[in-house]
Amino acid sequence: MATSYPAQRVGIFIDVQNIYHSAKNLHGARVNFRELIRTLTAGRPLVRALAYVVKSEGVVPDAEVHGEAAFFDALRDAGLELRLKDLQVYAGGSKKADWDVGLAVDAIRMANFLDVVILVTGDGDFIPLVEYLKWGMGRQVEVAAFSRATSGKLREIVDSFTDIDGIPRALLKIKQGADERHGPELRSRRDPQKRGFGKAFGERRGAR
Numbered sequence: 001m002a003t004s005y006p007a008q009r010v011g012i013f014i015d016v017q018n019i020y021h022s023a024k025n026l027h028g029a030r031v032n033f034r035e036l037i038r039t040l041t042a043g044r045p046l047v048r049a050l051a052y053v054v055k056s057e058g059v060v061p062d063a064e065v066h067g068e069a070a071f072f073d074a075l076r077d078a079g080l081e082l083r084l085k086d087l088q089v090y091a092g093g094s095k096k097a098d099w100d101v102g103l104a105v106d107a108i109r110m111a112n113f114l115d116v117v118i119l120v121t122g123d124g125d126f127i128p129l130v131e132y133l134k135w136g137m138g139r140q141v142e143v144a145a146f147s148r149a150t151s152g153k154l155r156e157i158v159d160s161f162t163d164i165d166g167i168p169r170a171l172l173k174i175k176q177g178a179d180e181r182h183g184p185e186l187r188s189r190r191d192p193q194k195r196g197f198g199k200a201f202g203e204r205r206g207a208r
């Protein structure tokens with residue numbers, strides 16, 4: 001467990017799809033992002049808090065887009081700055097949308113004015129990013145996610161891991177009959193030929 005200091009400058013980068021679907025599948029709940037941010041900063045100055053989301057306007061029915069917009073507004077109300085990307089639909093109907101490379105590039109660019117980088121994701125694809133931030137840039141790297149949906153190796157290499165299950169008031173139950181589509185589009189199965197950002201560092205992608 002890394003030591004935290006009150007003056008550490010913190011940046012938070014949230015893989016919304018990963019966390020949203022983990023909360024829904026494990027608990028039938030949504031994440032209270034305001035409470036999550038408060039817990040992770042732990043009194044330290046927050047420089048930036050970014051949420052990476054996918055827009056499905058023009059791809060899914062209008063009613064679902066309205067719910068998606070409400071979800072985005074809730075993220076903004078929690079103090080998050082949104083990074084938006086359009087959902088891509090390919091021939092045959094397959095859909096693809098992920099922010100892995102974009103999140104990694106942002107984290108590296110912003111690390112120059114941060115002491116601590118906090119990744120909110122359980123995705124083992126971010127292992128090369130964590131290693132680069134730690135050993136290439138000398139930054140403290142923390143991860144928050146649901147332990148049951150987190151890569152074991154990712155947990156091992158970070159300076160600190162926070163299990164969202166252990167944060168009081170971090171989960172909000174989805175009301176019975178509520179529209180569960182009020183959230184990010186479910187990402188499709190990854191293309192096995194996709195080149196991940198890990199290649200940029202000459203590293204083999206970690207298993208999830």
